[in-house]
Amino acid sequence: MNAEQPIALAPTESHDELKARHKKEQKDLQAKVTGLKKTATKGDKKKKKEVLAEVAQLESSLKKQQDQEEKDWIQANGDPNASSQADQNVTTLEDEEEDDFDPNDIPIDHLSMEPEPAKSKQPQQQQPSGGKKPNRQKARKNRKAQALKELQDEAEKEAAGQVNMNEVERKAIEELAQVMGVKVQDVTADGHCLYNAIADQLSQHYQKKTSVKDLRHDTADYMRENSDDFLPFLTNKQGDMMSAEDFTEYCNDLESTAVWGGQPELLALSRVHKVPIWVVQMGSPTVKLSADVYPAKTPLMVSYHRHMYGLGEHYNSLRPATAQ
Template identity: 30%
Template sequence: MEGLLARHRKEQKDLQARITQKKKSASKKTRRGINDECDQLQRELSERHQAEIAELNGETTEPPVDDFEDLSVNDETTNGETKELENAQDEEPRDAELSVPDSSEQGSSSTPSTPGSRAKKPNRQKARLARRAAEQAAQAAQAEEEASKLTNHRGNEKEVMEGVFKRLKLKEVDINPDGHCLFSAVATQLEELGLGLRPDPARTVLQPSTQSRVETVASPKHDGYRAVRAVTADFITDHKGDFEAFMEEPLDQYTRKIKLTAEWGGQLELQAIARAYGVEINVIQGDGRIEKIESGDSEGSQDEEKRKKKVIWLAYYRHTYGLGEHYNALTTQE
């Protein structure tokens, strides 16, 4: 539960950062639509969080069938059956006594049953148990039918993603889902675009430990995340005024997690990466939307051809991978 709640807090923080970024970039004409979109994103996230907590707690979306009333009825039936059985037991000796033949007739016949003997009563307890088993089977069938009607989030997400990839002529590069996926996907793209893992010194001043990480990367596709993590942490530290308000913990503690652990990256890290490396990051969402994170450069500061070479594409999944959120890299097809 603690891990789930931590992820929920992370997602809520990322969403707030995204909403703030969207509202900052809104104009008078687009403000109303962006506000509606932000409200919709907040509602969807809250509903998903509630559903995940309910699923983890073993709860169901439909209230469980209340058996108390049925039990009380059955209890009354059981009590009635018990009284009938007791009365029958009290009557049996008298019946048996009446059916005992006289001593003069004992030797005349050895067969105890006669055509007029009383028939055996049905077992009401067995009938009640069979009825209860039938009711439980009906409930199980109904639950299975309802489950079959639930939305297949994983299948829908994958189908939508593949449609967008095909339309934009993008090829997906699988990234290991190990907590470093965002940074590994970025490192893969930086290498693919020929930009390298070392940012422009005019954009951020790297600490000696970060420079060492950049220089000792063996393969950008395998351990390049180490360099990207360190660059991201340094940029956030140098521009804490832009990021600190969105953090739920002290700045130094936050940046230490980003640099040295497998802490998941999110909206804040995407903004820091885009500005540190001077790239535009396009993130394809599971519903087909494309979220753009700008580099922070003013329009016209570089020619169009150069700008196109500094665009990173990422695929962001919420349902397809079992561990939760995941990023894959995307490359343009030849």
């Protein structure tokens, strides 16, 4: 396989599963947006602008990611005749309940709104009996929408001038990889990126052909059998130490869903395959898992990205930088 081509692994999810995952990611984003909005105190225009800027970046990142995944899936599997825009259900600030983030709280005279036209001096005509009254609720809603749009436009302009952390991180990791004699091989961000990266590494260095399903199964089994090595370092959704029941659910999800993996799963993978795993990341020393346990073995190398996508971490494979 040409090292410059994307990793050609067998598809790990159907189109319905892809759409279901996209919907879940959109719900996660909606929850995150709601949390961000609550950090903006009433009347704090500067904070609201910062929130809008961050939301714009998150929505743009998710849209780009999901559009690319939809395109990749169709290219690999054909048009299912049921595809839809990946961002169709992405909730924007305008779609949220107005009470959570009310632009009417912002003094109107602080916004660049057009002045209202001067009132006519002519006497108003009396409405016929039974005629419709002015819709004050609709007019108020329109004023809110206009105020929010101006605020969001201003926030987007500021966001355009902010540092692109994705690009900064990408460049930093590529420079580290070059020094180590490897190069970044992109892996699809489908929830299985860690396992796809490890599968690519096993193929590159040990000629082992494996699947995401097998890697997830082996990882979950190892963690179940060695729970004492993992349970003290894991927390549940409330931030508390996991109970035995929490841990069982965690391992079951790890094995049967597209839930993301991290350092605990990498440690388990290194023990299952009896090889060290190195994790290269920006701003931190390379993490070398099981390097002391298997010092003579060629390490599997992956890169860890915090800023590549808006909703969470991502892993890529680091292939040897051999001459073409």
